[in-house]
Amino acid sequence: MGKKIVIIGGVAAGPKSACRVKRLLPDAEVTIIDQDSLISYGGCGIPYYVSGDVSDEKELRNTSFHMTRDEAFFLKAKGVTARTNTRALDIDRKAKVVHIEDVHTGAKESIPYDNLVLATGTKPNMLPIPGADLDGVFTISDLHKAIAIKERIARGEVSQAVVIGGGAIGIEMAEAFSDLWGIKTTILEFMPQIMPRIVDWEFARMLETHLTESGVDVFTSEAASAIEGENGKVRRVVTPKRTLEADLVVMAVGVRARSELAQAAGLLVSPMGNIVVNERLQTSDPSIYAAGDCIEVKNMVSGKNSIAPMGSLANREGRIVGDNIAGIPTKYKGWIGSFTMKAFERCIAATGLSLESALAEGFDAAAVTTAQSDRAHFFPTEAIIPLRLVFDKRTRKALGVQGFGPMGDAVLARIDAAAAIIGQGGTIDDLSQLEMAYAPPFATALDALNATANAADNLAAGRLRYVSIRDFLAWMEDFASHPDWVALDLRHPNETGHFVERYGKEKWLSVPYIEIRDRYQELPKDKTMLIICDAGTRSSEIQIVLDYLGLSNNLVLGGGFNIIRRMGVAWWPN
Amino acid sequence: MGKKIVIIGGVAAGPKSACRVKRLLPDAEVTIIDQDSLISYGGCGIPYYVSGDVSDEKELRNTSFHMTRDEAFFLKAKGVTARTNTRALDIDRKAKVVHIEDVHTGAKESIPYDNLVLATGTKPNMLPIPGADLDGVFTISDLHKAIAIKERIARGEVSQAVVIGGGAIGIEMAEAFSDLWGIKTTILEFMPQIMPRIVDWEFARMLETHLTESGVDVFTSEAASAIEGENGKVRRVVTPKRTLEADLVVMAVGVRARSELAQAAGLLVSPMGNIVVNERLQTSDPSIYAAGDCIEVKNMVSGKNSIAPMGSLANREGRIVGDNIAGIPTKYKGWIGSFTMKAFERCIAATGLSLESALAEGFDAAAVTTAQSDRAHFFPTEAIIPLRLVFDKRTRKALGVQGFGPMGDAVLARIDAAAAIIGQGGTIDDLSQLEMAYAPPFATALDALNATANAADNLAAGRLRYVSIRDFLAWMEDFASHPDWVALDLRHPNETGHFVERYGKEKWLSVPYIEIRDRYQELPKDKTMLIICDAGTRSSEIQIVLDYLGLSNNLVLGGGFNIIRRMGVAWWPN
Structure with a gap:
């Protein structure tokens, strides 16, 4: 027989590393240990099981070809022994043995290993409040x-x-x-x-x-x-x-790493309790690897270490552990934080750092927000997808992108493309020149992501000045917060009429985009004009025109009313 | 007044460079010349106008905020003079003047320029066959x-x-x-x-x-x-x-560049008739720029120059010309060939080179084809998206990715992400580790694109041996072409029964995936087994198992029957 490989943890990273190593070393003896009776399930599918979209929990444990990943499946299909209902009690690193216990019978046993993999996952945090232990x-x-x-x-x-x-x-x-x-x-x-x-x-x-x-x-x-x-x-x-x-x-x-076994075995664990690994995902004992939610990995954008409890990363890490145990040197460079989520009829997704996180990490960061079409405006399913690009003003490095839009894959496409650039350490220029696939049913000739990068380029070069959305909303709630501000609304009079009527011609100037060059002399020089349109694009253009005309007393509402309307404000006309 | 900038061509690259330069140099005098009466339209939308999805041709000339981009729009909104129905006759580079003619009256005139932009586009090829000039x-x-x-x-x-x-x-x-x-x-x-x-x-x-x-x-x-x-x-x-x-x-x-004006003016034009530009999109006369379909640009993957007549590139190039004229040094690194297309209920898309193109360019190229789910198999809208990754075997560089799937943005997401990696000169390892956003409604934990890169990794490392789809189909048409071949079909007996019945137990071995390890002794040693499943994934696994068991007389059908069925074959059971 070949190498003995023992894996503690049977949900995601564990089975992945088990199957990968078994494929690479077919004569290895690979054993997965898990205290649970159910293993290798798609934990991220739990909400869809609870909702009823997925009728049977088995579907979360099934392969795409409809076989359930149970002990028999692992043995017959993968040649991997899965010992469920089996708890790992401790690791004897000197003897290279894991002591285990049958959860039901209490019977104890020792399993020797040449390589051990810790894929022990996380446990959920519980708030220390009264009643947290109640049934329900x-x-x-x-x-x-x-x-x-x-x-x-x-x-x-x-x-x-x-x-x-x-x-x-x-x-x-x-x-x-x-x-x-x-x-x-x-x-x-x-x-x-x-x-x-x-x-x-x-x-x-x-x-x-x-x-x-x-x-x-x-x-x-x-x-x-x-x-x-x-x-x-x-x-x-x-x-x-x-x-x-x-x-x-x-x-x-939130969750925290399950690292008690690692700690008890004297392996290096971070102050937060995360198992520390090197780029090959070895713990401080080179014969012991760790992967998945329980390890601390480097965020490639911030440079900081933390746990990154995501099923997608667990799978990647499991494969890398399998490679390294089998003698294929493979490095895990780190994670960047790509995520997506469905919420009813919407998709929200992001990659890299938010502006708040980037500032907290000490970056000289700024952000632009756009609200452009996901595809040609004449294509029937066209929709607005707000995007936000966070970047470093000094290095022009892209730090993060956020997206929000209707349920579908339009936002995903932009976030995945941005993730590729951010994962390679790219800049706003790389995002600007990123050659995205174009046809009217799928994108605009200049894709919304490229356009967002171009806006960042303009901001970085000082060709664009924003009013923050927070400040704008505060002003809308109480004009006294900035008595010197007026709105300059570039939209069609059909859209601006309600606002002019409600707030008065003094506070809400309605001058259509196309008339600005002819009518700029009507505009005030002693007030700060907040330039407003639907998407922010026209506003940015008009800012340049006004600046040139000597009316630089203006700020652009980035993303325009497309963003504000989606944020939900009490003053929006019904 | 500022610089005089004249742009010949008013469809995509022309108006883009005009508007960009006017924003950057608000005092510039910018004139677009076009012999047509209609300008600044989305040519890629023509099929949707003809189909009726777009009811009025004006929609192809409209902004997203429903204004038509005509002469008045350019003047009032952009400060740019658009002279339609005006033909450029020739360029006097010494005097820095363009001679023009009114298409209707024949009146002639000269326009001086400090910078000239050629955005003359292409003209369609006509086959020299009898009747090509018929009405209709x-x-x-x-x-x-x-x-x-x-x-x-x-x-x-x-x-x-x-x-x-x-x-x-x-x-x-x-x-x-x-x-x-x-x-x-x-x-x-x-x-x-x-x-x-x-x-x-x-x-x-x-x-x-x-x-x-x-x-x-x-x-x-x-x-x-x-x-x-x-x-x-x-x-x-x-x-x-x-x-x-x-x-x-x-x-x-096909199309060819309209470069007669450039040629007559003595500007450098390639043997194919494409206008030659440098990275800043200057022609051989540094005061004359060119952009859009008429120029020759470098394909960053092949390193070769060619025209790249795509609306998305024209827009990028127009912006770069605007930057450079305005004194912002901006380079166009080249194109890679990202495209997407709707065809009825399907999307097809690609980026970079096909295998055929890569081999023709002299790469030591190979390709893997997969047929995996675009999202969690339990999510209601799940579908198979065949993907193909072309790579260089020596450098492991990713050369191209192709995708095919149901109409929607699932394929787009993978192609755009791959385009980002390929545009940065990335490898199959970069595609493997590309951190795509994951949640069951949008992707699988290991995304189909990552899985395709992993298959390429296995192929490159010699851990995977394919039968080509062409050879497999030839064999299915005529078993005599390879009398020593047999099918080893890993699918469920419900699916394989038809084939066993039709071709006989000798030619079509039905052994379910999960039973291979128990039944391998039934398998022939003197025939080449073509391992078949739905997606190719199980087949790849079983190849490794059989190799280990001394049965390396086997080849995998990459992408499996998911690909074959979509290709359409006469022998597919109804």
Whole structure:
């Protein structure tokens, strides 16, 4: 027999490294150990199982050719032994042995290894609040939890749910509850926005507005202070501002690495508890590898190490571990943070850093926001896809791109293309010249992503000056915040009439885009004009014209009303 | 006044450079000259105008905010003078003057320039065959032709059409005729495949099959030898094999640069007639720039110069010319050949070189073809997207990617991401590690593009041996071509039964994927086994297993029956 390879953890990175190494070293003896009875499932599919899109949990464990990845499958198809219901107790690095225990019988055993792989994943955080242990409070940590939740729903026991945590899992679960099952669902997020750090506030707000329109209540800057129950069962969630009735509570407030085994074995673990690996994904013991959610990897944009708990990365890392064990030297350069998410009828996606994150990391960062068409404006399915490009002003390096649009793959196309540039350390010029495929049914001649890079180029060169969306919204709420500001609305009079009527001709100047060159003498010199259009494009052009005409007392509303309208504002005309 | 800038050509690159330079140099005097009455239209939208998706030709000349880009628009909105119906007669480079003529009155005039931009585009090739001048034979060279075609159709004068040329424009026009108007349409392509050089034969065949299923007849390796008419009007197209009735003929057999003005002015023009420019898009006279379809630019993958007549490139080039005239040094590195096309219910797209082109360019190239899911197999809209990656075996450089799939943006996402890697000179490893955004509604944990790169990695490392699709199809037509070959079909017996019955147990071995490790001793050692499954993935795995078991007498059918079925074969069971 060949090498003995033992893998602890059977969800994503574990099975991937097992199968890869077995393909590369067909005579290796490969064993996966997992304390669970269910392994190799698509955890990211849990919301679609709970929603009912996926009728049977087995589909999450199936291959694309409809076979279930159970112990027999791994043995027969892959030549890999999967020992489920088996807990790894500790690692004897000197003897190169893992001590294991049968979860049901308690029978103990030792398995020798030449190489060990730790793919122990994460465990969900629990808020230390009263009632967190009540029946009906769930985390989304494994398939059993998902099955239990769906059973309760299917039995009609859930009519109101509270999701604590407005990250991706929380939002996907809220959609699952609300969309098909009609459960009244509320999301609580203690940060001032949903998806904090992942996308900037403007994009979070567009998503939040869509969630609200879709029937999910969202409360930001609001933490759950207690969960209350009756007879041991959850009944409500209490916040400093309100009490929410709930038959079911999902706590989705982040995860942390499962690294107890690694720590006990004396392997290097970061202060945050993440398993430390080198570029070949070896731990501090070169015969032990680690992969997946439990390891700390370098973010290639920020240069910082952190866990990156994503199924897509777990699969890549598993393959790299397989390569290296088999003697193919393969490096994992790091991650950049590409993600996408469906929320009802919308897609939100991003890659790299948000502006807030980039600034927090010390970059001299700036961002442009655009709101252009995803395809030719005359093509029937055309839609606006807001994009945001974050870049470093000094190096012109692209740091991140965010996108929001209708459900479909239009946003994905731009984010994946941007991910390729950002992953290669590219600049806004690389994004500008990126040759995206064009035909009217799929794109515009100058793609929205290229156009966003061009806007960044103009901003970086000082050819563009923005008013921030935050400042603009504050001013709309209270003109006294900037008494010297006026709106210069370039849209068609049909669209501007409502605003002129409501705010007066002094505060809301309506001059159509095409008339500016003829009518610029009507414009004030003693006020700051906020130039407004639908997408921001015309506004940017007119800024240059006005500057040239000596009227540089102006700022552009980037992305225009296309962004503002999607963010949801009380003053928008119905 | 500032610089005088004259631009000859008003469709895409011309107006783009005009507007860009005017924004950068607001005091410049910018004049566009065009002999046509209609300018600044989206030529790529012509098929959608002819089909009726776009009701009015004005929509092709409109901005996204519904203004028509005519002379008044350019003047008022952009500050640019557009002189339509005005022909440039010649360029006096010494005096820096363009001599022009009013198309209608014949009045002549001279316009001085500091910088001149040639954006003269292309003219369509005409086959030198009898009858090419008959009434009813069209090229798609401008909007007037499109209007004339649509008028004939709308008047009910067209019931049968022949499109000569199976490139993108020909196919899009065939769809326009056939889909909405119900015109019986035939495509003639003199090369052995449609879209020659753009995609490889397998992908062309998948598209051809879909065209045929959608009601368009396609004849490849068949040239029109004559067009015949009655009373001066087209009536039929004759080929060596058949006579096709036709009320309308579209000749879409390529284009060549319009460079007569440049040539007459003594500017450097390539032997093919393309205007030669440097990286800043200056011609051999540094005060004269050129952009768009008329120039020769470097293909960054092949390193060769050629014209690249695409609207997306014209826009990029126009912006670069504007930058350089305004004193912002900007380089155009070259093009790579990204394209996408809708054909009825399918999307076909590619970037970089096809295998055939790469081999012709002297690369030591190979290709892998996969047929994987575009999103989680349990997500309702999941579909197979065949992908093909062409790479250099020595350098591992990615040379090109092709994709085919259902109409939508799934293929686009992979091609745009691949374009970013290929444009940066990346390798199959860069494609493998490209961090694409993942969530079940949009992708698989290991995206189809990553998986294709992994297959290329396996092929490059000698861990994968293919039978070519061409050889496999020849064998299926005539087993005598390789009497020593047998099929090893890994699919479920429900799927293989038909084949075993038809071809016999000797020629068609049905051993399910999961049973191979138990039943390998049944397999022949004296025949070459062609391993078959749906996507090629299981086959690749089993090849490794069999090799290890001493049965290396096998080859994998890459992409599996997912590809074969889409290519259309007579023997496919109904």
